[in-house]
Amino acid sequence: MRNEYITYPVIIESIQKESFDTKTFKLTLEDKAPAASFDFKPGQFMQVSLLGVGEAPISITSCPADAGFLEFTIRAAGKLTRAIHQLKPGDKIYIRGPYGNSFPIEQLGGRDLYFISGGIGLPPLRSVIRTVFDKREDFGKIKILYGAKTPDELCFKEELETWKEMNDTEVLITVDEPDDGWQGSVGVVTTLWNKTDMTTSSGVAFVCGPPIMIKFVVIELLQSGFKDENIYITLERYMKCGIGKCGHCNIAGKFVCIDGPVFTYSQLKRFPDKERVIA
Ligand SMILES: Cc1cc2nc3c(=O)[nH]c(=O)nc-3n(C[C@H](O)[C@H](O)[C@H](O)COP(=O)(O)OP(=O)(O)OC[C@H]3O[C@@H](n4cnc5c(N)ncnc54)[C@H](O)[C@@H]3O)c2cc1C
Numbered sequence: 129m130r131n132e133y134i135t136y137p138v139i140i141e142s143i144q145k146e147s148f149d150t151k152t153f154k155l156t157l158e159d160k161a162p163a164a165s166f167d168f169k170p171g172q173f174m175q176v177s178l179l180g181v182g183e184a185p186i187s188i189t190s191c192p193a194d195a196g197f198l199e200f201t202i203r204a205a206g207k208l209t210r211a212i213h214q215l216k217p218g219d220k221i222y223i224r225g226p227y228g229n230s231f232p233i234e235q236l237g238g239r240d241l242y243f244i245s246g247g248i249g250l251p252p253l254r255s256v257i258r259t260v261f262d263k264r265e266d267f268g269k270i271k272i273l274y275g276a277k278t279p280d281e282l283c284f285k286e287e288l289e290t291w292k293e294m295n296d297t298e299v300l301i302t303v304d305e306p307d308d309g310w311q312g313s314v315g316v317v318t319t320l321w322n323k324t325d326m327t328t329s330s331g332v333a334f335v336c337g338p339p340i341m342i343k344f345v346v347i348e349l350l351q352s353g354f355k356d357e358n359i360y361i362t363l364e365r366y367m368k369c370g371i372g373k374c375g376h377c378n379i380a381g382k383f384v385c386i387d388g389p390v391f392t393y394s395q396l397k398r399f400p401d402k403e404r405v406i407a
């Protein structure tokens with residue numbers, strides 16, 4: 129029987145600096161690793177580790193159609209992620225997974241899609257956004273609303289520009305604290321509601337960001353006519369096993385590692401401690 133806890137090495141092919149504390153790592157498999165392990169769905173995560181340092185869940189930010197590599201966008205937040213930031217191309221990190229559920233994009237053909245993220249919340253959504261752009265004609269209009277604390281903290285700056293060029297797609301970006309060169313919007317992500325029409329009764333929203341952002345975004349989405357079941361939220365919780373064994377990620381009887389990390393608002397609003405999850 130396969131041991132779920134066994135990790136396998138991946139090689140860092142290249143590193144892209146996104147901001148002062150965030151980097152995107154492009155990873156390829158070692159020859160002996162099982163090729164099937166790179167199969168995943170947008171929204172899933174891997175348990176990423178360094179021997180003797182630690183292990184943490186990290187969302188896959190590349191797209192399943194990217195053949196032969198995986199990408200993680202990692203913020204240097206603590207012991208493991210700071211150690212990963214010290215690595216160079218050619219170094220190894222260890223992964224197991226993919227784990228968790230995913231965004232059900234195959235069921236959303238023809239629908240208008242709204243992606244709303246804050247800070248390091250864009251990396252998990254990038255996997256879905258790129259998957260949707262690969263089949264652009266299968267979906268309705270696309271709106272991407274993205275907020276960061278400062279212009280330097282925006283991830284995927286060049287890619288955001290290419291997304292603006294996609295057919296029937298609007299990309300709106302805002303920062304809380306502009307610098308001298310910033311000419312765009314200023315304010316939290318919900319202030320972008322004043323810059324575009326978000327009214328819809330059938331649109332589907334994908335939300336990822338800090339809990340306080342999620343709380344206020346959900347309020348705006350509901351006021352704009354989004355239905356509870358059309359709001360998909362991806363949650364972060366402290367995890368250990370990642371496979372439903374240890375209970376570390378338990379919220380209201382659900383395990384974020386196997387029942388999530390993607391939940392609809394109709395599921396979340398039934399959680400007795402909803403305020404702790406998205407506030
Ligand atoms: C499904 C999922 C996907 C994720 N995807 C990404 C991603 O794509 N990119 C990314 O950068 N991060 C992601 N994260 C977050 C990442 O897993 C955490 O930040 C992780 O803790 C980093 O590990 P570390 O050892 O570097 O930091 P840690 O040592 O765990 O410290 C990180 C921060 O959390 C605090 N902390 C640590 N333990 C606790 C605790 N028990 N209670 C409260 N605070 C604590 C620390 O003080 C520090 O501020 C994801 C998390 C989940 C659950």
Ligand code: FES
Pocket residue numbers: 366367368369370371372373374375376377378383384385386
């Ligand atoms: S992390 Fe162990 S049950 Fe979810």
